[in-house]
Amino acid sequence: MALDDQAKRTFKVVGTRVGRPDGIDKVTGKAAYGADITAPGMLHGRILRSPHAHARIKSIDVSEAAKLAGVKAVVTGADLAIPDDEGFADIAINCLARDKVFYDGHAVAAVAATSKSIAKQAIRLIKVDYEILPHVTDVDAAMKPDAPAVQEGRALENVPAGMSQNVTTRCAFGHGDVDAGFAKADKIIERSFKTAATHQGYIEPQACLATLGSDGRGEVWCCTQGQYMVRANCAAVLGIEESQLRVISSEIGGGFGGKTSTFIEPVALALSRKSGKPVKMVMTRDEVLRATGPTISASMDIKIGMTNDGRITAARGELRYSGGAYPNETIEMGAQAAFAAYDLEAVETVGWNVMTNRPKEIPYRAPGAPTSIYAVESVVDELCQELGLDPLDVRLLNAARKGTLSAYGPTFNEIGLVATLEAAKAHPHYTAPLGPNQGRGLSCGFWFNFGGNTCVSLNINDDGTVGVVEGNPDIGGSRASISMMAAEELGVPYEKVRTVIADTSALGFNDITDGSRVTFAVGLATIEAARAAIREMCRRAAKIWGIDEDAVLWEDGAAVPAGPNAGTHPPMTLAEIAAVAGNTGGPIAGHHEVNADGAGVSFGVHLVDTEVDPETGATKILRYTVFQDAGKAVHPDYVEGQMQGGAVQGIGWALNEEYIYGEDGRLQNAGFLDYRIPVASDLPEIETVILEIPNPGHPYGVRGVGETPIVPPLAAISNAVSRAAGVRMCELPMSPPRLLKAMTG
C-alpha cells in the first residue's frame, strides 16, 4: 500500500501528543503483567539449571523429588517432543536439555509443587550425574579447529571443510573490485574489534500461567512479544495442534527483542499436563541473565581505504559472531548492515556464526547491526582523524541516498540519511566548545525495518465509538499509534477509538512484535480496515438516501453526497450510521489481512560528548543528541522515547554492560549489581531531533523507529571516548579498568 498521493496531507490526529491508553493502569498498579495472574488450584513451577558450561547428562534421578509431599509433577527433556523442524527442536532442547547441557544455566528438569518453597526444596532433591566436558565461551577460541565442539553436525554447506565444528554459517555480501579500490586509497586503516554479549535488560522477568488438560486443550497467559509465536513453539514442543492452545499476552514490562522466544511456557504446559493443574512460573533475575537470550558476542576485522579528500575507495569486513550454543542467523543481519550507510564502489563483507557454551542468542533491538556498525564507524572516525577531515563532512560525502546500490544488494529508494546528517551538522551541539579531557563522537546507524504478516479488525460500535483488534503486544506505544491512525482515517476523535490486543483465538495470525514492524504494518492494516469500514458506511448511507453508493464520499467522519447530482442530503456521521446499522444490513466492521511489504529502511545519527577521567578511566556522558528519520512520527512522544531509550541502552553497552565468564565457563555477573545497565544519574537529558522523510511504502509515510536508535551509540561513544582519551578504543565495553589501561599503557 503506497504513500497517499494527496500532496502534503494535513493530519489532524497523527503527529499530536495524545494521552497514552495504558498510562493510568501502569501508574496505579492495575496493569496485569506476566506474574499478576493466579488460578484456582494453581501450582508453582521451578526449574533446575546446569551449574556446568558443558557436560553430558549421564542420568537424572527425580525419584526423591517426586516423593516430596506437595510435589505434583516433575519433568525432564524426555517429557517434551523433539520436533522435526530444527528451529523448533533447538527451542525444545533449550527449554529442557536432552543428553547434554550447553551452558551454565541450561534447564535440566522442572517441578510443580503446591508452594514455592516446596518447589525449591524439590529441585534440590533431583540428582543429575554429569560428565563434565571441555567448554569454550570465546568466539575466537571457538573457531580454532581443535576447540571443544559445542554441538556436532550443525554446520551448513557453505562452511568450508576443515574448520571447527562450531562454525555453522558463512555469509558474504558486496560488490565491486575491492583490491582495486584499496589501490586507489591514500590512507588505509585496518583494525580488529571485540564486543561483549549484552542483555536486553527488560525489567519484567519472563512469567507465565499455563494449563493443559487431559483433553489436550490448553491456555497460556504470558509476557511475550508474540502470542502466535508462543502458540507455535509450544504446540511444536508439546506435540499438540495450534487450535488446541490459546495464548493470551499480558501487559509487558519491556522486551527489546528479548521476549521473541519461549523458555518457560512449554515447561509449564508439560508440568500442567502431568499434574492436571494450572502451573505458574516466574523467572528470577539470575535465571533471566543466565538462561534467556543475550546478544551475540563479536570479533571483527574492518579495513577501509580513503582518499585525502575523504572519499572511501574500498571497504572490507570480516565478522565473527557467536549466537551461543546454537546455529544462529544474526550474523547475516550484522554483515548486511555493516556498510549500509555508505555509497561504495567496492565493498565486501564476510560473516561467520560460531557456537560457544553460552545461552541461545535472542534478538535485542536491531540484532547484529550495532556491533558491525560500531566497528565500521570506528575505522571511519579514525580515518577522519588521521586525514584531518570533518567526520560529518566525510559521511555526507560518502552517504547512501536514493539510487545507491547498497552494500547488501538492494538499491535504496527514498531514504533520510543525508537529511539526518545535515540536521546534525546544523545543530548547535556539533559546534559547541569542548573542555579538557572531553571528546565528541558521532556515528550513523541503520536498520532494515520489517513489515510481515498482520491482521486487524476494526469494529464500528453502535454508540459511534470504534474498537480496533490487533495481534501484537504493545512494547512501544503501538496501541496509541494504532488508535490515532484509525481516528485519523475515520475522521473521529482519538478518544472515540480503543485498541486492544487479541489472544490467538480472536484474530488471525500475526508475526511477533519485532523488526520495528508494528506501527508500520499494523498501522497500515488499520488504515485499510478503516477504509473498508468507510466503504461499508458509505454504502449504508447510500441505501438510506436511496442513491448510488458511488455517489457517497467520506469527509470529516461523515458520509456526504458526492456532488449536486447525488442530491442534497445532510452529512451522516459515523455515529448516526452506526446507530441505525441494524436496520441497514447489520453490524459494521472493517478487516484487513496482509503480509506487509515496503517497510522502508531507517537511518539515524547520534552525536555525543564525553569526558574521561585520566586517573580512573571513568567516562561521563556530557551531552547526547539523537537525529533520526521517522518517516512520519505518529506519536512524537513515543518516537522520542524510542530514540532516547536506544541511546541509553547504547550507553550501557558501550561503557559497562557485559557477560563476564570465569575460567570455569560460569557467568560471573548474573544480577543487576554487576551487570551494569545505566542508572538515571549516569545520564544527561538525551536531546532528540525527528526528521520526516516519508516512507513511500506506507499511506502516511510511517517508518519503523524502534531499532535504529540502538545502532549508533556504540560507535558514537567509542569515537568520543577515543578522542577524549587520545587512544583508539577497539573493545567494548570501555569499562574503567579497560580504558585506564589503554590510557596509561
Add this chain to the structure above:
Amino acid sequence: MRYVKPESYEAASALLAAEDGIARILTGGTDVLVMLKAEMVEPDLMVDLKHLPGMHDIAAEDGGFRIGAAVSSAELGEHAALKAMWPGVVEGAELIGSTQVQNRATIVGNLCTASPAADSVPGLVTANAVARLHGPHGTRDVPVVEIPVSPGKTMLAKGEFITSIYLPARPVGASDAYLRFIPRTEMDIAVSSAAVSLELDAGGTITAARVAIGAVAPTVRLVADAGAAIVGTKLDDDAIAALIAATEAACSPITDKRGTIEFRTKTAGVLAKRAAHIAYSRAGGKT
C-alpha cells in the same frame, strides 16, 4: 525460620546464644533481605532489634556522638551537628544503595556484613569510631577497625551484637572525607575506596591524619604510613606523592569481575589523594 522480637538486650543475646542453627539480626534489613531473596542464606532464626531502647537515637556524648544501631543513613544525613563534625562518615553512609535503601540501611549493618567494600566503614575507621557490643557476658567497647576480620566475618562472639557506634569529639580545624570508585554514579559497590581524616593547626599544617582504604584488601585497612606521609605538610606535591605511594603499598586486592589488582591499587591512591584535598579544604586549609 523463626522471627523473634525480644523485649530486651539480654533476651536478644540469650536467644542468639542459644540458637544452634543460622541466626541473623534484623535492623535495617537491606543486606539480609537481599540475601534471603537471592537464597544466599536461609536463617533458622531472625532476631529483630530495631525496637529496642536507644536503637534509633543519635545522642551527644562527651563532645562526640553515640549512634544507635538502627539509625538509618538518611537520619545521619539529616543530623546537622553530626554531619558538620564528621562529614566524611556521613557521606560514606549516604552512598549506600539508593535513597530508598538509605531510609533503612544502617552503618552497624554495613559494618557487620563485613564486606571489604562497605562504604561507611573506612570513614568510621579514620574517625577512630568505637562499637559498643552487647553479649551474654555484658557489654564491651571495640574499635570499629577491629570488628571485621575477613570478608563476611566479624570478631563478634556468639550471642553478641552491636548496639551503638561512638564517634569521638573533634578539635577545631579538623575534618574528613570519603570517596569511592564505582563504574556508575550510584546503586553500585565500591571497586576501591578511601577515607581521610585530618587535623590542622592554625597555620594550615596537618598535625594528625588517618587514612583508610576499602575494597583493596580482605578488610577495610587503616594505612598508618599514608597518614604519616601528610602530617607536617600542607598537602604539597611531595606529600601527595608520598600519600599515594603509601596507599598503593598497603593495597592487596584481587582481580575479579569488578576490577583488576592494578586498577584497584591505582584508583585507591587517586581516591586517597582526592579525599585528602577535600578533607583539608573542609578543615579550613587553603592550598
